[in-house]
Amino acid sequence: MQGDALGTQDVRDPVLLRLIATEMARIHAIHAHNGCIPKPNLWIKMRKYFSLVATEFTDQASNTRIREEVPSKEVLEKEMAWMKEHLSQLGSPVVLCHNDLLCKNIIHNLKEGYVRFIDYEYSSYNYQAFDIGNHFNEFAGMSELDYALYPSRELQLDWLHTYLKAYKRFTKKVEDVSQRELETLYVQVNKFSLASHFFWGFWALIQAKYSSIDFDFLGYAVLRFDQYFKTKPNVMALKIPE
Template structure:
């Protein structure tokens, strides 16, 4: 998806752009798509020397490039080229992700898919601003995100409606243990996580809760806003699947500890996790999407669930970080240190959230 300039973790687009006049950075099959698009979209031809290739920094799964060439009367033509990260297909089925992308586009929820090539795709460039870390704390923007997320969760997406979280955690754990050395497994306590995942599933699955189509990666770089209309768009659905909506909100709250556009983008500050008043306001906005005011009991019930699902979020992204450290060598990010922080936060907060064993 695409931004006007500012930032993204997964499809995070950053304020800092690596500029290169060389189209050679783009695979040849993608260049053929760009050539075709020039004629189809704007009735012109692509002059390779006129193209500007800008790498959007902050992405942690794929490499993302903004391609610009001159248009009429100073109006630049732009598209996005996304080159899939090395080895990241271990996290999701790419064919499922493309179907989700196309379905979202039909629902008017994101950019159009303009073309696919062997290791990536070309997307419509949307003229909106990608959020920054600070934007998540803006009360107006937070309310807009809450309402958009409720709309997203209510989408009638095709395919099975089963919760994917627990199966995915088990699959990622198996993948992580298979790639880590015995020393790494011991250091990160991976062998303990089999029982932890089972315990969480047992504790949380018996609770009556709403399941919807979840984004599962709602960090600030995957949220865009049109400055004039204030319309919010959620982008990059690679991790999307049906899950308890409390997990999606919990993950969003955890992302407030991150700023992926610092000198140390992997470092998290969990003192920035939203306080109870901020959480409550978000949940109230989420539940009042249809115009009805939620009861205090509804709000408190969802807040309690969200707190519990933060534990699942820490395991989810901790395992992601460990696997990424072994498979994704193209992105400059300290995946293992990031994973270590998520696991540490799991062990530190578990007794408070679930009580002593």
């Protein structure tokens, strides 16, 4: 595929973010389930990852870190159950999702003026708001997480308005995007961003045990869980408009 992988500054560019939002809407509008009502993969996958999380490592330093810096499995399981109960009631549509839209998985063809996504390893039917919230979390980067880069409300609303407008077009709906629709999606996305932290936190703990890649997966997991607990109070205070 011709083009360049994006970085954390690129996804904030006004032109590129609208291309990304439109491309995600196009994928979300694909119906590949032969008329069946698809079910979200999130909770099944998260539960599977949780069951594979290691609590003991071969080196003492990692054992100390996981005891001192990672919440206990009891706490994590309780939070996971709470998320499933709360987020499942938000009314986010289940659509075909990429589920791993980090910056480097977005290829920009400058000459042709479009973006395409790559690496569909984690794609599945999932909550619309999870896919978007997960992408917003990825604004912080991967190797050196900086959550100061998480998109502002203003930037999110710009992105989400473009997305909703495109999604309506791809699903052949003619009505304009209402303010209520926009605010509803904003709340859903930010709440599902919490689930994204847990999903990749579990993933990182598994990688910390079994991966041969030279990366501090344990440290990455710590940062994801920390961000979850840091942002949870403000995010949960958001209300879907009546």
